[in-house]
Amino acid sequence: MFILSIIKDTVAVHPSHFGLPPQQAITNELNKKYANRVLHDVGLCMCVFDLAEVGEGKVRYGDGFLWYKVVFRLAVFRPFPSExxxxxxxxxxxxxxxxxxxxxxxxxxxxxxxxxxxxxxxxxxxxxxxxxxxxxxxxxxxxxxxxxxxxxxxxxxxxxxxxxxxxxxxxxxxxxxxxxxxxxxxxxxxxxxxxxxxxxxxxxxxxxxxxxxxxxxxxxxxxxx
Amino acid sequence: MEVINPRSALLSNYEVLALLRELESDHLAKTRTALRIKKEEEASGFPNKSHVVQEEVLQNLRTIEIEAIQYLSAIYQPTVNQTEAGLTQLTKSLASYDLTKAEKLQIVNLAPTEPVELYVIIEELEDRFGDKIDGMLSTVRSSLSEPAAEVLDGAGEGEAQPEQFVYSEDAYMEEQPWEPDENDVVFDDVGEGVGIEGDLDVDDD
The missing domain is CATH 2.40.50.140 (Nucleic acid-binding proteins)
Structure with missing residues (x-):
């Protein structure tokens, strides 16, 4: 009924969250984006399972966000046919x-x-x-x-x-x-x-x-x- | 955003429940700490504005967390009587049967204790496991921490009670060994079945 999906995404962490450990801040951003949403052809996202790879946080011109390239595993609700x-x-x-x-x-x-x-x-x-x-x-x-x-x-x-x-x-x-x-x-x-x-x-x-x-x-x- | 692998592994209901409960207890702990800090400050009379970062509450996450915990720990679900040790034991003993990955996952999720339930889960049960059915059922029964009869009685009511939430301390103690990075938390696929549904980890058709 539940599966793990591997997803790659880029997340921005707002400066007000720099006080948190980066891992926690990134997980929060990802959960904010994915939790309780339907991802097309993937399923209903539950929450982040774990982070697999996180790149170095980069600052872009124009805002103060730290941008991370992340590969993470997501717990997804997707029962398979015949289940x-x-x-x-x-x-x-x-x-x-x-x-x-x-x-x-x-x-x-x-x-x-x-x-x-x-x-x-x-x-x-x-x-x-x-x-x-x-x-x-x-x-x-x-x-x-x-x-x-x-x-x-x-x-x-x-x-x-x-x-x-x-x-x-x-x-x-x-x-x-x-x-x-x-x-x-x-x-x-x-x-x-x-x-x-x-x-x-x-x-x-x-x-x-x-x-x-x-x-x-x-x-x-x-x-x- | 890019989906690298939409179905890299299967998760059992128990694992998802443990994951969600961990999130829930984290959240409760955080709220409690925040409240305590606030109270202490008020008591000391120095309202300190520039202190620790307040983590925002993730509404979507909280919604699905609470609703899914309610569903997964409802009285009609076998997760109530499952323990991590019991499940490890169960998956190990199921390896001796020639079951597909999907069938094993469903046995873990539904914990069938009656032949009828097993018939639904396993295709051509009689032809494949004619004489092993009782053995399989008793394996499942022994993996549950309480007599299964109680679960079935509860299921008869057809009511999911929200108060079924197990928030007692010992419930969390059981989940202490849970570590998201460990390989063993991913559904144990040792001895994957031959052919039929073995290709579940690739794309769904």
Missing amino acids: VILAKVKSSDEDGIRLTLGFFDDVYVPRIFLPEPSAFDPNERAHFWVADPDSAISDLLDTPLTSRMYIDAGEVVRVRVEADEFYDDEPGPPKATEGVMANGQAKEREGRRASYTITCSIAEQGLGPVPWWKNAGMEVMDEEG
């Missing part, structure tokens, strides 16, 4: 389930990756799975409440990562019209996508809410697997 992780259900709608890891919220289980047969109950606002394989999809909502296994909000689910996707929505060159309009910023927000999303699946034996599989012995596996 199994634990997450909590954040919300559900007709199209699927949204999960959260606390520090990362853009984890989705689309409808096709829900266990078969399952349906969305609009009254409970939750998906449920019917363990009885005989019932047809059409009358799932008529099944007795007792046979439904709900995936409620707040429940801990075990999911398999199927895919992850990065979007790089860089704001293009400012358009003349936008600069004039006061609500330009509000418009920009509408079309925004999460820069990093993970698609997960629970359509498999052993996946789904953790309590489902608690104490489930081998018999279940043999019957349904």
Whole structure:
């Protein structure tokens, strides 16, 4: 779920931080720049793991900063495809389930990756799975409440990562019209996508809410697997 | 900025948690010292303006630090019962099985104690390890510091309690041996599996 990435960068240390040991000052600058940000095609940065190489601090003409060339290792959140992780259900709608890891919220289980047969109950606002394989999809909502296994909000689910996707929505060159309009910023927000999303699946034996599989012995596996 | 290697090594949840807790305790210690200095100055009656550099608080780092610690030390995570010694032991004993790096990492992260959980993590479990499943599960169980039954009971609640934060002194004592520069903190990849996912350290497809 977490990886180490090696990254090379140049950081500037402000004179007010010259009192700190350089190593600490550089780490702070790097953490300020990377922590809790998504790096395209790398993942969600957590924090600096360690510094590998630091060049000599140089002063450039024009400012009093010390500029360091640094190679460092970064702890990054990037689960690999097919990895199994634990997450909590954040919300559900007709199209699927949204999960959260606390520090990362853009984890989705689309409808096709829900266990078969399952349906969305609009009254409970939750998906449920019917363990009885005989019932047809059409009358799932008529099944007795007792046979439904709900995936409620707040429940801990075990999911398999199927895919992850990065979007790089860089704001293009400012358009003349936008600069004039006061609500330009509000418009920009509408079309925004999460820069990093993970698609997960629970359509498999052993996946789904953790309590489902608690104490489930081998018999279940043999019957349904 | 230049990405030299986006995936140079894999980290286990426990290692990340230890790293974040170290940051957290550093931060707490610093705040405490700053507060003490301030109080002492006020008491002495000489407000000294030109003293030690105040380190700024890195908001982004604090956010992810706290949220990730919450997730990683939640009651449904096995990290609660894991110790560094236990994990070293576990990775060593897992080397005797023919597992891929990714499978070993997940065993360490999820600490499966039931066959169902193992089925999810390992591909074609029965064909590859038909008779070794119980051995594997007991290896995992012995690496956890407390009986695993308690963890599972907790998981049944489906609730992550923020008070699950282990900030007690002994929790930090355990992490004393942690040194970021040591090789052993990187996920132990001795006896990497054959082929299938052995290429994880190169670029993701």
